[in-house]
Amino acid sequence: MSLRILTSKPRGSLAISTDPYDLECPFKKCPIRGVGLCDRKRYWSATYSRRKPYPKVYPLRLVAPSRGGVLIYREKLPKDIIEFAAYDKRRVESIWYGIEIGTWFIRARPTIRISFDKNAQIGYSIPTSLLEISFNTDWLNNEIKKIIENSDETRKSITLKYVLYKSLHWTLDYEKLARAINDILQGKENSEAFKKTIYLDKEIDNEFLRFARRTLLHSLEHMLTQYILFKLVGVDYNFIITRYYYKNTAKIFIVENARNGRLGIIDTVIRDIENNGLPAFLLGFIDWLRLFLNEHNREFSRLSDERRSRAIKLIGETIKRFEKESRNKAERLKKIDEIVQNFSDELRKADIQLDVALARTVLLVSNKVSEDLIEDLEDYFDDILEKHEFPLCWDGCNACVRFERYCGEGVHQILTTSKLLLEAFIERLRDLIATGIIESSREVGRVVEPILNEARKSIDVSSPFISPRYADMLIKISRKGVKIRVLTWMPEPGGEVDEYRYHVESLRILKNNVSENLEVRVAEKLHAKIYIVDDKVVITGSANLTGRGMHGNYEHIDVKMDPGLVLRIHNEFIKLWNSAKDIRKN
Numbered sequence: 001m002s003l004r005i006l007t008s009k010p011r012g013s014l015a016i017s018t019d020p021y022d023l024e025c026p027f028k029k030c031p032i033r034g035v036g037l038c039d040r041k042r043y044w045s046a047t048y049s050r051r052k053p054y055p056k057v058y059p060l061r062l063v064a065p066s067r068g069g070v071l072i073y074r075e076k077l078p079k080d081i082i083e084f085a086a087y088d089k090r091r092v093e094s095i096w097y098g099i100e101i102g103t104w105f106i107r108a109r110p111t112i113r114i115s116f117d118k119n120a121q122i123g124y125s126i127p128t129s130l131l132e133i134s135f136n137t138d139w140l141n142n143e144i145k146k147i148i149e150n151s152d153e154t155r156k157s158i159t160l161k162y163v164l165y166k167s168l169h170w171t172l173d174y175e176k177l178a179r180a181i182n183d184i185l186q187g188k189e190n191s192e193a194f195k196k197t198i199y200l201d202k203e204i205d206n207e208f209l210r211f212a213r214r215t216l217l218h219s220l221e222h223m224l225t226q227y228i229l230f231k232l233v234g235v236d237y238n239f240i241i242t243r244y245y246y247k248n249t250a251k252i253f254i255v256e257n258a259r260n261g262r263l264g265i266i267d268t269v270i271r272d273i274e275n276n277g278l279p280a281f282l283l284g285f286i287d288w289l290r291l292f293l294n295e296h297n298r299e300f301s302r303l304s305d306e307r308r309s310r311a312i313k314l315i316g317e318t319i320k321r322f323e324k325e326s327r328n329k330a331e332r333l334k335k336i337d338e339i340v341q342n343f344s345d346e347l348r349k350a351d352i353q354l355d356v357a358l359a360r361t362v363l364l365v366s367n368k369v370s371e372d373l374i375e376d377l378e379d380y381f382d383d384i385l386e387k388h389e390f391p392l393c394w395d396g397c398n399a400c401v402r403f404e405r406y407c408g409e410g411v412h413q414i415l416t417t418s419k420l421l422l423e424a425f426i427e428r429l430r431d432l433i434a435t436g437i438i439e440s441s442r443e444v445g446r447v448v449e450p451i452l453n454e455a456r457k458s459i460d461v462s463s464p465f466i467s468p469r470y471a472d473m474l475i476k477i478s479r480k481g482v483k484i485r486v487l488t489w490m491p492e493p494g495g496e497v498d499e500y501r502y503h504v505e506s507l508r509i510l511k512n513n514v515s516e517n518l519e520v521r522v523a524e525k526l527h528a529k530i531y532i533v534d535d536k537v538v539i540t541g542s543a544n545l546t547g548r549g550m551h552g553n554y555e556h557i558d559v560k561m562d563p564g565l566v567l568r569i570h571n572e573f574i575k576l577w578n579s580a581k582d583i584r585k586n
Contacts, residue, residue, distance in 0.1 A: 058410035060098040060113075063243040065130060065253050066091045073270045075278045078437050078451055078537060078559045083134040084278050086270050090130055092255050094241050095123030100410035113410070129261025131269060133224070135217075135250035144212050145204055147424040154420040157395040160184075160352060161415045162211045168415075178365040181354070185346050212421065214246040218409070219401045219422040221252045223292075226403075227285045228254060233268050237406045240265060277536035279433050279561035286426045293423055296400045300393050304386070311383040318380060332373055337384050339368055344388040355394030356385045358414075395420050437559040444543050444557045445550025449473075451533050451559070455482045460532040460573050463545040464489040470545045471506040478517040486510060487573070487580055490522040502546070511583050521580035530573055537561055538569045 069090025076083045098115040116122070148155045167180035182188075204212075221244040229235055243253040256263045273281045315337060322330035343363060347354060354362065360381060363369045374381060396402055396417040407413055439447050452459060452473070459482060461474070466488055478484045490507060491500050510520045529549075531539040541557030543549040560566060 058100040058404065059096055059408075060100055060115075060410055061241070061408040062093075062095045062097055063241045063253070063255065063408070064093040064095070065132075065243060065255065066093070069127075069130075073274065075273055075456075076454060077278060077282075077433075077561065079136070079139075079447060080450075081136050081139050081432075081437075082278070082282070083132075084273060084281075085132045085134070086129070086266055087132065088129050088261060088266075089127045091125060091127050092130065092241070093123060093125045094257070095121050097121050126259045127261075128256050128258060129263075129266040130253055130255040131228075131266055133252045133254075137213075137250050140213060140216075140250050141209055143425060143428055144209065144216060144421070147421060147428065148204060148212060151420070151424055154418070154424055156351060156353075157420050158212050158215060158418060159208075161215065161395075161418065162208055165211065165412075165415045174361055174365045177358075178362040181352070181358075181362050182366055184352065185350050210247065213250060214244075215416055215418045216421050216425055217244045217246045217250060217252060218413075219396065219417045219419070220244075220425075221254075222401055222403050222407065222417065223289055223422065224252060224285060225254055227288055228265065228269055231284075231288055232272060233265050235263075235265065237403075239263055277534070277561075277563065279536065280563045282429065283433055283563070286430045289422075289426055293400060293419065296393075296419075300391070300397075300399070304389075304391055307386045307392075308389060311387040314383050315380065315387055329377065333377055333380060333384075336369055336373060336377065336381070337387070339363070340384050340388050343368060344390070353394065354390060355397070356382055356390045356392060358394060359385050359390045393419075433561045436561060436565075438556075439559070440554070440556045442554050443551055444541070444555045447557065447559065448531060448539055448543065448550060451537055451539065452531065453477065455533045457534045458483040458485075458532075459534075460485045460487075460530070460570070460577075461545060462487040462526065462528045462530040462573060462576060463549075464526045464529070465500065465503045465544040465546050465549070466506040466510075467502055467546040468506050468509055469547060470550075471509040475509070475513045475518060478513075478515065482517065484518050485577060486518070486520045487526065487577055488520070488522055489524070489526040490583070490586055507583065514584060520583040521577060522583050522586060523576060523580040526576075528576065530569065532566070532570055532573060535566060535570055536563075538566050540569065 069087035071085060072088050073086040074084065096116070098113060100114070101112040148158060163184065164177060164180050168176050221242050225237070225240060225242050229237065229240065239257055241255045241257050243255070245251045254265075255261075256265050269281075272284075276284075315333070319330050319333055322333060340359075340363070343359070347359075364374075369381075393400065394414070396414070396419040398404055401417045401419050401422060402413045404413070409416060437447075455477060459474070459477065461484070463486075466486070474484055474486060488507070488510075489503075491504065507520075507522075510518070514520055529541060529543055529545075531545075533539075538560040539557055540560065541555060543553075543555040543557055549555060560569065
């Protein structure tokens with residue numbers, strides 16, 4: 001769809017496309033093109049060789065997964081830090097409730113949001129397949145706090161987004177946006193919240209933390225979707241719809257956009273996780289995203305340097321040319337250059353960074369650069385901004401974590417996504433998976449037992465001592481079809497038998513229940529405590545599979561998830577297993 005915007009000046013007529021990544025302007029009768037100012041690509045190209053100074057139309061959509069459905073797969077990281085679940089026949093509502101026209105890339109105008117009447121909303125409700133990725137909220141909050149406390153750059157960015165978002169509320173009003181930034185620069189009401197969070201106490205209250213959680217989950221939703229669609233499956237965004245929840249929980253939904261979900265997207269992800277494990281899936285996503293964002297950072301750094309160098313040369317040459325052709329133009333261009341320089345100095349002093357689009361908006365709306373001053377010089381405005389080092393990307397842009405028309409939040413995306421927070425989080429998650437979880441307490445069973453009970457395929461146990469309660473637990477799990485191998489120690493006849501009566505009883509229980517799914521072997525001088533579940537998670541440490549070992553003694557355990565480390569420990573277990581004797585031969 002393209003629409004003509006009529007203005008009092010022919011030069012102001014542009015096309016609107018519902019697809020901001022059209023490579024050529026679809027509006028062939030645009031007056032700009034007619035007078036030779038536009039070649040259909042210069043103002044429209046999706047490449048970042050030039051800014052796109054045209055309005056954008058954002059469809060606003062609400063996606064609402066219901067409860068219920070048929071659970072077809074579930075897997076968790078230890079301590080329920082992250083849970084992956086896949087459902088079939090789960091009903092999802094998809095409703096377009098309005099449209100938003102944003103004008104980030106032309107002269108500043110208010111964002112227009114048109115909300116549909118409730119009875120006229122467009123949408124549908126379908127039973128379909130979906131993925132639900134849930135995060136332990138306490139753990140996620142703690143990770144976000146550590147990132148914000150330890151990274152000045154991330155804390156500054158999230159705080160500025162937070163202050164601006166609070167100032168703007170539901171709609172993105174450019175006058176409120178400009179006023180909020182100027183308030184910070186002038187030390188007025190908004191500056192107090194900004195400075196307190198950044199400079200003084202690094203204060204992170206629940207409201208700020210909830211906003212940061214929203215920002216992270218929104219960014220994760222976008223990039224996880226891109227990873228699944230383009231890396232794992234190979235289809236475009238039209239085949240899915242997404243949603244994230246951040247207020248009282250932390251969840252991301254990725255939904256097949258088809259009745260009864262028969263597109264194979266969810267099945268592909270399930271196969272990947274089932275075969276390789278949730279930790280391996282997350283590591284694959286993290287490694288892909290690191291490469292993606294690193295390439296983005298390098299490209300934008302290169303492009304920014306290139307454009308700044310070009311802008312410095314262009315503005316210098318243009319001023320010289322205007323001094324010969326039009327003194328008035330030369331003086332006005334110098335004045336704009338001076339205003340932008342002063343604004344840049346103000347921002348730097350306040351420790352704030354804005355991108356080209358935001359800086360342009362604030363300067364125009366606040367009338368720092370007046371309409372009369374910039375009249376017939378607009379083409380040079382972005383060059384002046386780039387000359388003074390305003391970047392193309394402010395902690396998230398359309399080339400990294402914002403997806404424009406594929407997101408239901410419209411122009412607000414600029415405030416509710418963050419590349420910096422996302423980068424820091426995936427590094428912490430990668431470290432967690434690589435190094436594992438450490439637990440030292442008198443209740444390590446609270447970690448170990450859920451992991452054992454969640455086994456789907458296999459459990460390998462090396463424990464010198466076992467209590468009857470846990471012998472019964474292993475037998476019960478084996479009867480569900482889980483292959484279990486138990487490596488333990490058998491005391492010699494004599495005094496030790498009475499001392500370890502509970503263990504001897506466990507050996508009797510296990511021996512009497514050996515089956516196709518339960519094998520038991522004994523080894524001399526066994527001291528290793530190892531628990532391997534589905535060849536995806538390994539627990540090592542000091543805890544025997546006994547009542548006191550799991551609940552009572554002060555024990556230490558390491559929960560390992562890194563696929564390479566899990567494989568190495570699995571191979572060590574196999575060596576021990578092969579050298580041990582079948583319990584039935586003792």
